[in-house]
Amino acid sequence: MNRRIFNMLLAALIVGGIAACDEESSILDPENNPQGVELELMVDEDLTEALVMDAEAAINAMLGPAPAVSGLEFSEPPVMFADPPDPEVIAAARTKLREECRPLFQQAREAWRSGDTESAAELAFQGRLCVAEALIMFFGEEAYDNLWERLEHVLTWLEEGVDEDTSDLIARIRQLMDEADVIRNGPEIDNQLALATERLLLALQIGNRERHQQRRQEIQQHARFSIFMAQSAINLSLQVAGEDITERQIRAARHAQHMVIGAAQAWEVGRYGLAFHLAREAVNVGLLVVVLEPGVTDANLVEVMVQLSATAILAAQEALTSMGQQGFPALLLGHAEMLKDKADLMAATHPRAAIHLYWHAAVTAYGVIRLASDAP
Numbered sequence: 397m398n399r400r401i402f403n404m405l406l407a408a409l410i411v412g413g414i415a416a417c418d419e420e421s422s423i424l425d426p427e428n429n430p431q432g433v434e435l436e437l438m439v440d441e442d443l444t445e446a447l448v449m450d451a452e453a454a455i456n457a458m459l460g461p462a463p464a465v466s467g468l469e470f471s472e473p474p475v476m477f478a479d480p481p482d483p484e485v486i487a488a489a490r491t492k493l494r495e496e497c498r499p500l501f502q503q504a505r506e507a508w509r510s511g512d513t514e515s516a517a518e519l520a521f522q523g524r525l526c527v528a529e530a531l532i533m534f535f536g537e538e539a540y541d542n543l544w545e546r547l548e549h550v551l552t553w554l555e556e557g558v559d560e561d562t563s564d565l566i567a568r569i570r571q572l573m574d575e576a577d578v579i580r581n582g583p584e585i586d587n588q589l590a591l592a593t594e595r596l597l598l599a600l601q602i603g604n605r606e607r608h609q610q611r612r613q614e615i616q617q618h619a620r621f622s623i624f625m626a627q628s629a630i631n632l633s634l635q636v637a638g639e640d641i642t643e644r645q646i647r648a649a650r651h652a653q654h655m656v657i658g659a660a661q662a663w664e665v666g667r668y669g670l671a672f673h674l675a676r677e678a679v680n681v682g683l684l685v686v687v688l689e690p691g692v693t694d695a696n697l698v699e700v701m702v703q704l705s706a707t708a709i710l711a712a713q714e715a716l717t718s719m720g721q722q723g724f725p726a727l728l729l730g731h732a733e734m735l736k737d738k739a740d741l742m743a744a745t746h747p748r749a750a751i752h753l754y755w756h757a758a759v760t761a762y763g764v765i766r767l768a769s770d771a772p
């Protein structure tokens with residue numbers, strides 16, 4: 397069954413790829429995207445490793461908080477869960493990721509380098525399906541639901557700077573989310589939930605690609621700042637959750653913490669692309685902590701986010717004024733204010749998109765406060 401579905405998906409990719417190349421699509425045109433066709437995105441070392449490390453972080457969150465790392469400080473949620481995880485399930489999921497999923501992605505890269513694109517696509521598909529199965533083994537439908545929520549955040553982030561390239565990416569991500577929805581809610585088939593989750597993993601992988609024509613120094617700077625902002629997002633999300641934080645929120649917060657630790661470690665060894673992807677996704681998982689607040693709906697979450705972003709921006713303004721800060725912190729504050737203004741305009745008609753923009757505004761403003769407080 398998996399092979400039949402893969403053949404169908406591969407055929408759609410090849411046909412779509414040829415058509416897109418004929419139309420000079422910026423996703424698939426090597427001139428505009430140095431990573432080349434979508435198949436190359438599927439086997440990119442940083443993007444595939446980010447998927448595996450993301451899944452590992454989610455599972456490690458059940459074991460406790462992330463380890464202490466110099467330069468990173470997190471607010472810490474409660475330590476114990478009412479229903480501790482089964483150690484055997486944890487071990488099985490972690491072993492699967494390490495011994496099955498990573499080798500599949502490595503084999504996919506080797507096939508790609510040798511010119512065997514069909515094998516590369518199939519192996520990359522099997523790698524993503526492997527990651528999906530490991531997550532579902534542990535989290536069940538929650539794995540799918542969390543990925544869907546995070547992809548909504550990725551789409552908002554992409555829509556912030558829509559150009560021809562980004563427009564193509566948005567369309568492709570929405571197509572993959574539609575495919576996931578059809579598989580999940582269609583006729584019952586073997587491994588149905590994992591197959592649907594695999595589509596979301598590919599969408600996340602594509603959405604988090606970064607243009608590699610950026611100079612190494614620029615990628616390094618972007619990655620480092622993304623780690624800083626991810627740490628801000630986690631601490632802010634825990635402040636919003638407060639003392640009544642639920643177990644699922646704790647798991648999400650620790651998931652994000654482990655991702656930021658992985659990003660910091662990747663940055664230290666010069667894997668700036670991987671660090672960037674992990675840190676940026678940690679911001680998305682931080683928002684998940686807020687979205688999972690009991691009793692929250694889109695309507696009242698907008699109200700929460702309006703207040704949160706307004707409070708954070710006001711505090712950032714006061715921090716800069718009292719410390720006489722200008723330069724980069726002031727530019728960052730201006731960006732936060734712009735995001736909030738944009739969210740205000742769409743809150744009534746597009747509440748989901750507004751929620752994500754308010755979150756970015758609040759996290760950015762919180763980052764300004766941290767920068768001002770750390771200044772000599």
